[in-house]
Amino acid sequence: MPEALLPRSRSSYHHGALREALLQAGRDALVSGSAEALSLRELSRSVGVTASAAYQHFKGRDELLEALALDGFLALKSALHAAIQHGPRSAPDRLGQAYLDFARQHPPLVALMFRPRPKGRGSRVALDEALGECLAEFVAALETGRAARAGDPTQVIQRAVASWAAVHGFAMLGACQAFGTLDEWMLPAAATLMSPGRREG
Amino acid sequence: MPEALLPRSRSSYHHGALREALLQAGRDALVSGSAEALSLRELSRSVGVTASAAYQHFKGRDELLEALALDGFLALKSALHAAIQHGPRSAPDRLGQAYLDFARQHPPLVALMFRPRPKGRGSRVALDEALGECLAEFVAALETGRAARAGDPTQVIQRAVASWAAVHGFAMLGACQAFGTLDEWMLPAAATLMSPGRREG
DNA sequence: AGATGAACTAAGCAACGTATACATTCCACT
DNA sequence: AGTGGAATGTATACGTTGCTTAGTTCATCT
Numbered sequence: 001m002p003e004a005l006l007p008r009s010r011s012s013y014h015h016g017a018l019r020e021a022l023l024q025a026g027r028d029a030l031v032s033g034s035a036e037a038l039s040l041r042e043l044s045r046s047v048g049v050t051a052s053a054a055y056q057h058f059k060g061r062d063e064l065l066e067a068l069a070l071d072g073f074l075a076l077k078s079a080l081h082a083a084i085q086h087g088p089r090s091a092p093d094r095l096g097q098a099y100l101d102f103a104r105q106h107p108p109l110v111a112l113m114f115r116p117r118p119k120g121r122g123s124r125v126a127l128d129e130a131l132g133e134c135l136a137e138f139v140a141a142l143e144t145g146r147a148a149r150a151g152d153p154t155q156v157i158q159r160a161v162a163s164w165a166a167v168h169g170f171a172m173l174g175a176c177q178a179f180g181t182l183d184e185w186m187l188p189a190a191a192t193l194m195s196p197g198r199r200e201g
Numbered sequence: 202m203p204e205a206l207l208p209r210s211r212s213s214y215h216h217g218a219l220r221e222a223l224l225q226a227g228r229d230a231l232v233s234g235s236a237e238a239l240s241l242r243e244l245s246r247s248v249g250v251t252a253s254a255a256y257q258h259f260k261g262r263d264e265l266l267e268a269l270a271l272d273g274f275l276a277l278k279s280a281l282h283a284a285i286q287h288g289p290r291s292a293p294d295r296l297g298q299a300y301l302d303f304a305r306q307h308p309p310l311v312a313l314m315f316r317p318r319p320k321g322r323g324s325r326v327a328l329d330e331a332l333g334e335c336l337a338e339f340v341a342a343l344e345t346g347r348a349a350r351a352g353d354p355t356q357v358i359q360r361a362v363a364s365w366a367a368v369h370g371f372a373m374l375g376a377c378q379a380f381g382t383l384d385e386w387m388l389p390a391a392a393t394l395m396s397p398g399r400r401e402g
Numbered sequence: 403a404g405a406t407g408a409a410c411t412a413a414g415c416a417a418c419g420t421a422t423a424c425a426t427t428c429c430a431c432t
Numbered sequence: 433a434g435t436g437g438a439a440t441g442t443a444t445a446c447g448t449t450g451c452t453t454a455g456t457t458c459a460t461c462t
Binding site for chain 1: 235237309311312314316318319329332333336362363365366368369370371373374376377378379380
Binding site: 261 | 449452453458
């Protein structure tokens with residue numbers, strides 16, 4: 001645990017980095033528990049602070065969850081970016097694998113990131129931005145293949161979203177443990193969908 | 202509202218069909234609100250009964266949610282079954298369309314149905330059964346094409362799950378309103394993924 | 403008629419999210 | 433250095449939630 005997230009001194013009145021400490025506690029909680037079970041009071045308690053203190057940094061529980069979701073998208077983007085840089089197999093394959101790994105390692109986080117949005121909330125621009133950056137990684141992965149470069153830009157994006165949807169579907173079905181764990185054939189099937197230029201056997 | 206869901210008489214002590222009334226109230230609540238926001242107390246209140254009464258029919262809130270999820274899977278199965286029976290275009294296309302329609306019409310329900318399962322809960326056999334019946338509809342849709350019949354059974358199922366994952370991914374990305382609404386190209390792209398024998402222009 | 407068990411009510415507990423009022427600490431200006 | 437205001441924390445309280453326990457009413461069976 002980085003020192004910066006601890007109170008500056010044992011008896012310090014001010015925490016010093018409460019917002020980040022709360023987010024870190026939230027990340028930790030999301031490793032094993034669902035976002036629904038995440039309690040603002042318990043988070044505050046775990047960092048040694050009153051519940052009301054959290055309201056200095058978040059408008060409420062929902063805004064904290066939104067911050068955690070944004071955090072998750074940034075982490076996902078990093079993971080995808082790292083995956084397509086180098087390694088065996090094709091870039092789309094590596095991207096898909098990285099996506100499924102991420103989803104398998106943080107199921108509650110992914111559920112939080114992609115939960116249905118309440119009707120007319122237009123205030124999620126930061127989330128949409130991060131979403132766009134993730135899409136850019138899909139585009140980048142597809143553009144490493146020469147075939148994809150031929151299509152016009154909108155078609156490239158369309159293919160990127162299709163790829164995203166495919167791996168995301170596998171990730172979600174895997175997370176809810178439909179059909180046991182899909183591990184045996186999930187990965188090859190997902191890879192198949194990820195590479196639109198080829199067909200399986 | 203069917204008469205069977207109403208109390209037998211105005212001053213009746215016993216409700217008479219409380220379990221189904223609670224489920225119906227839950228379905229109604231899931232039309233506009235998330236499962237997280239669903240309150241057992243408010244549900245009971247809305248059907249004119251004390252909260253404790255619900256515990257005669259469900260072990261707790263979670264079991265009620267599970268019953269609603271099961272209900273959702275049965276509804277989904279019916280929708281898929283009806284879709285592949287007849288209509289224009291191919292059966293897989295119709296199935297995919299029906300799936301996306303269902304997801305768009307009941308986003309909170311779908312989120313509940315496919316939420317990540319808590320680790321070692323083995324008591325969801327009914328849910329797994331309904332899941333299997335939905336998968337059967339995907340298999341049936343794919344088997345209307347002659348190409349799919351050639352593969353061995355495990356490969357057919359693999360293709361069915363791949364199709365499911367593809368449309369499900371689109372449904373989820375659509376539900377969380379990534380990229381605005383994906384309507385413009387979501388459907389054709391999804392249809393592309395659903396029909397593994399063809400490729401888009 | 404009397405008993406038995408299912409379905410409900412009443413009352414109460416701990417925990418939650420949130421709002422308000424107050425206390426403390428830090429920063430910037432003089 | 434001293435001071436005032438903003439930032440950041442505490443204390444407390446309100447209403448709601450899930451759930452438990454103990455009592456009440458009803459239907460049914462012998």
